[in-house]
Amino acid sequence: MTVEPTDPTAPAPSDFIRDIVAQHVAEKRYPKIVTRFPPEPNGYLHIGHAKAICINFGIARENGGTCNLRMDDTNPAKEEIEYVDAIIDDVKWLISGWAEHQLGFKRKGATPAAQIVDGKPDYYLASVPADAGQTELEPFFASHYFDQLHDYAVELIRRGRAYVCDLSPKDTDDYRGAPDRPGKDSPFRQRSVAENLDLFARMRAGEFPDAARSLRARIDMASPNMWLRDPLLYRIRHTAHHQTGDKWCIYPLYDSAHCLSDYLEGVSHSLCSLEFTDHRPLYDWILEALGLPRPLPHQYEFSKLRPTYMIGSKRKLIGLVNSGVVTGWDDPRLPTIRALRRRGVPASAVRRFAIGAGVTKFISTTDIAVFEHAVREELNPIAQRRLAVLKPVKLVLTNIPAGEKLECAATNDPQSETPTTRTVHLTREVYIESDDFAEVPPPKYFRLKPGGEVRLKYACIITCDEVIKDATGAVVELRCTADLTTRAGGPNVDRKVKGTVHWVSATECIEAKVRLYDRLFTVPEPGLDDDFLKNVNPHSLEVVTARLEPALKGAAPAQYFQFERLGYFVLDARDATPAKPVFNRTLPLKDTWAKAPGGK
RNA sequence: UGCCUGAUGGUGUAAUGGUAGCACAGGCGACUUUGACUCGCCUAGUCAUGGUUCGAAUCCAUGUCGGGCAGCCA
Numbered sequence: 283m284t285v286e287p288t289d290p291t292a293p294a295p296s297d298f299i300r301d302i303v304a305q306h307v308a309e310k311r312y313p314k315i316v317t318r319f320p321p322e323p324n325g326y327l328h329i330g331h332a333k334a335i336c337i338n339f340g341i342a343r344e345n346g347g348t349c350n351l352r353m354d355d356t357n358p359a360k361e362e363i364e365y366v367d368a369i370i371d372d373v374k375w376l377i378s379g380w381a382e383h384q385l386g387f388k389r390k391g392a393t394p395a396a397q398i399v400d401g402k403p404d405y406y407l408a409s410v411p412a413d414a415g416q417t418e419l420e421p422f423f424a425s426h427y428f429d430q431l432h433d434y435a436v437e438l439i440r441r442g443r444a445y446v447c448d449l450s451p452k453d454t455d456d457y458r459g460a461p462d463r464p465g466k467d468s469p470f471r472q473r474s475v476a477e478n479l480d481l482f483a484r485m486r487a488g489e490f491p492d493a494a495r496s497l498r499a500r501i502d503m504a505s506p507n508m509w510l511r512d513p514l515l516y517r518i519r520h521t522a523h524h525q526t527g528d529k530w531c532i533y534p535l536y537d538s539a540h541c542l543s544d545y546l547e548g549v550s551h552s553l554c555s556l557e558f559t560d561h562r563p564l565y566d567w568i569l570e571a572l573g574l575p576r577p578l579p580h581q582y583e584f585s586k587l588r589p590t591y592m593i594g595s596k597r598k599l600i601g602l603v604n605s606g607v608v609t610g611w612d613d614p615r616l617p618t619i620r621a622l623r624r625r626g627v628p629a630s631a632v633r634r635f636a637i638g639a640g641v642t643k644f645i646s647t648t649d650i651a652v653f654e655h656a657v658r659e660e661l662n663p664i665a666q667r668r669l670a671v672l673k674p675v676k677l678v679l680t681n682i683p684a685g686e687k688l689e690c691a692a693t694n695d696p697q698s699e700t701p702t703t704r705t706v707h708l709t710r711e712v713y714i715e716s717d718d719f720a721e722v723p724p725p726k727y728f729r730l731k732p733g734g735e736v737r738l739k740y741a742c743i744i745t746c747d748e749v750i751k752d753a754t755g756a757v758v759e760l761r762c763t764a765d766l767t768t769r770a771g772g773p774n775v776d777r778k779v780k781g782t783v784h785w786v787s788a789t790e791c792i793e794a795k796v797r798l799y800d801r802l803f804t805v806p807e808p809g810l811d812d813d814f815l816k817n818v819n820p821h822s823l824e825v826v827t828a829r830l831e832p833a834l835k836g837a838a839p840a841q842y843f844q845f846e847r848l849g850y851f852v853l854d855a856r857d858a859t860p861a862k863p864v865f866n867r868t869l870p871l872k873d874t875w876a877k878a879p880g881g882k
Numbered sequence: 883u884g885c886c887u888g889a890u891g892g893u894g895u896a897a898u899g900g901u902a903g904c905a906c907a908g909g910c911g912a913c914u915u916u917g918a919c920u921c922g923c924c925u926a927g928u929c930a931u932g933g934u935u936c937g938a939a940u941c942c943a944u945g946u947c948g949g950g951c952a953g954c955c956a
Binding site for chain 2: 296297301320321322324354356357359360451454455458459460461462463464465492493496505506507508509511514516517518519533535536537539540556557558559560561562563583585590638639640641642643644645646647648649651652654655656658662663667693696697726728729737738739740741743768770775778779780781782783784844846847848849871872873874875876878881
């Protein structure tokens with residue numbers, strides 16, 4: 283797909299959902315296109331969520347609409363406030379520069395307001411742009427609708443569409459039947475409206491212990507769709523909620539809360555992943571049963587984004603963190619948004635990848651190479667070039683006196699239309715990459731070898747005269763001659779040699795810890811195996827002490843660098859200090875040589 | 883042996899009854915003071931079988947294979 287996700291003027295890529303939205307826009311079915319991104323605050327966002335974010339915000343963006351960020355927090359037992367801030371932060375980062383004007387928040391503390399529409403009572407909570415700024419804003423919370431949700435539940439009872447059921451959880455299961463076997467009616471199904479109203483009020487008042495009773499929709503215990511077999515709407519949970527404290531001891535379930543939350547916010551298109559397909563008839567049933575006055579939202583499902591070599595399952599992610607395989611939720615090897623960000627992946631690259639994967643109902647796995655391509659595609663034009671040597675070997679230019687500094691102009695941004703340069707100093711002693719020298723070179727090796735020539739990038743051509751080894755036979759020093767006539771401005775600057783090699787001055791460089799990350803797993807689909815920990819790549823992290831050119835001393839977090847011929851790097855925002863820089867390798871450069879028979 | 887849902891090169895995706903295209907990956911070559919980038923060329927596909935039609939990836943039927951659903955999780 284040839285989209286430019288970062289270009290705000292780019293035409294929207296078409297897919298089956300966008301086609302539907304376009305049709306609704308054409309027929310003016312809704313006053314405004316409103317989508318939503320509804321994470322449950324019980325974990326961190328990951329690359330899979332990025333797809334949902336891109337679809338929901340993308341469709342809002344393309345239709346002059348809004349996408350509400352809503353915490354789907356109807357289960358106090360599982361959710362924690364700690365995740366809320368992280369989610370907000372991740373979403374804002376991901377849409378920044380692309381769809382931040384679409385982000386819908388609400389005034390702090392706001393709840394849906396009662397209104398009359400077409401003579402009917404109604405509740406509505408409008409969004410305000412998150413970038414409006416004048417007032418204190420917050421995301422939406424399903425828990426902030428508990429009053430209205432409760433009123434809707436009461437209305438369902440009044441309409442004879444819901445009842446209080448005294449069946450235990452175990453009996454409820456038994457009565458439900460199985461996919462190929464109809465369930466049977468609860469003995470409490472025919473209670474009177476008055477009795478149901480009374481019982482539900484007493485549930486709310488806290489008269490019954492957890493799970494003693496529940497509120498159920500009265501639909502059809504013989505439905506082939508399990509979710510229509512009198513699904514639970516409310517359960518009793520004597521648990522405090524991070525938003526509502528101990529105000530409630532009954533909490534709505536996903537199915538009763540989600541559709542109504544969408545409605546309350548004026549959502550037009552509720553876009554979610556495939557596993558909710560079976561819930562859609564229930565989503566529609568609840569909204570229709572209530573006879574609501576405004577246009578109803580509708581749900582459409584798409585398949586998740588599953589890149590190879592990554593895992594999306596919350597449980598497995600927790601397993602990685604708790605087992606100590608990774609250092610935390612933002613460990614750069616993880617597919618969480620925080621981790622990707624720390625690793626040096628720009629938000630635009632996450633978007634490019636997520637959008638490029640397309641929107642379908644086909645359950646697919648996306649080659650991680652597509653992700654890596656998207657990252658390089660975004661980084662190549664913007665990353666500042668620098669020289670760094672990861673695994674140094676000393677090289678002495680015997681014809682340059684100690685103390686002499688030869689100025690060389692190094693290009694910062696070769697992809698720019700107006701490239702700029704900085705100065706690096708060529709000195710008598712430099713470091714080059716140990717990979718760039720071979721005493722017995724493989725075929726087609728055009729780096730440095732005994733008696734061979736190579737260009738020190740931005741400097742000059744050198745010849746290797748002598749190889750010095752230690753007692754164990756390891757190469758400790760290369761003694762070379764520099765041909766200064768091949769420097770920029772020199773008479774032989776245009777002399778060609780096959781190989782060009784990066785280097786840093788041994789006397790001017792700085793030391794830094796550099797983390798070389800590789801994919802976390804050794805198999806493309808680690809999630810397939812329940813014992814996925816055994817597929818962890820033991821070499822997913824290598825830490826080296828590298829030598830960097832002095833310009834890197836002033837590096838700031840979120841500055842993207844390309845260490846020439848090596849890859850893309852960023853300062854580690856968490857562990858680096860001014861005195862002790864730490865860099866993370868985002869990705870290595872593509873390396874055709876490494877794939878060649880002689881290469882590595 | 884229930885309901886829902888899907889199937890296009892190795893991977894992902896487009897073609898909405900009219901030339902099966904794009905991207906990634908892979909291969910070859912050009913360029914190169916990054917074995918990067920860029921550029922050129924190449925490899926490779928409609929799940930199967932019937933049917934409708936002048937014409938089918940697309941519509942119909944049957945089959946095969948994949949995924950989801952039996953939480954008081956979302």
